[in-house]
Amino acid sequence: MSDSEETLLEFPCRFPIKAMGRASDDFQTLVVDIVERHAPGVEATAISTRPSNGGKWLAVTVTIEAHSKAQLDAIYAELTAHERVVWAL
Template sequence: MMNSKFDEYLEFPCAFTFKVMGVATETLEQEVLEVVQRLAPGNYSPSSRLSTKGNYRSVSLSIQVTSKEHIETLYQELGAIEDVRHVL
C-alpha cells in the first residue's frame, strides 16, 4: 500500500475527486467506471475531456470514499487500467 496521509487531512466518509488521464480510446471512460463501480458502487456522472490534439482523454469523477485505504486502492486499481497514464 501507499504511505499517504489522507487520514490526517480528511474526515471519512467523504467525497474525493479523482482525475484519470489516459489514451483517448472509446472504452477509457467505461473502464474507469467499471473499476469505480467494483470498489465504490454508486451513481456516478463523470466528466470527460479530450486533449487539444485528441490523443488523450481525462475523466474526472467524485467518489464517496470510506478510508485512506479505500483511496489508495482506487488509485492503484485505476492506474492499472492499460490505457491510463496518470491518476490524480
Template sequence: MKTKLEELLKFPCSFTYKVIGLAKPELVDQLIKVIQLRIPGDYIPQIKSSNKGTYISISITVFANNFEQIENLYYDISKINMVRMVL
C-alpha cells in the first residue's frame, strides 16, 4: 500500500530533509556521512541555530531515484545520536 507521500512524488526527484539536533559541529559531518552512504553526491547543508544556541536545524536536499531511498535515509538519519527530529 502506497503512502500519501509516495503517491505525490515522481521519481527521480529532489527531496529535502530538515534535521533538528544538538548544536555540535560533528552533527553536520555525521549527517553528510550517512547520506553519502545511501546517495553519494556533493551536499551543501543550510544550518540555522536556535535562539539559545542549544539546537541547530539542518536542511539538506538529496536527489532520490526511488521511495525506498527516502525511507531508508530517513531511518538512518533518525538513528544518529545527536538528532532529535527528522522532517
C-alpha cells in the first residue's frame, strides 16, 4: 500500500509535531533533536513552546516539511518511546 493510500495527507506538506513533557531547561532541545534526526534543517521560526498554566509542563511544537507517512511514523515512534515525553500529537 502506498503512502497516499494510508493517509489523507498529500506529501510533501507542512506538518506540526507537538510533544509535551515536564518543563525543564533542555526539554525543547530534546524534542527538536529527535525531530531533526528524521527531518533535518528545522528552522528556529518553526519551533514554538507553550508552558502549562502552573509551569509544570511544556508543550513544544516543531513544524516540519513532511515527505512521507513513514517519516512521520518514525518521528512519533521515537518521541513516544522517550521517557521524558508524556505525549506527542
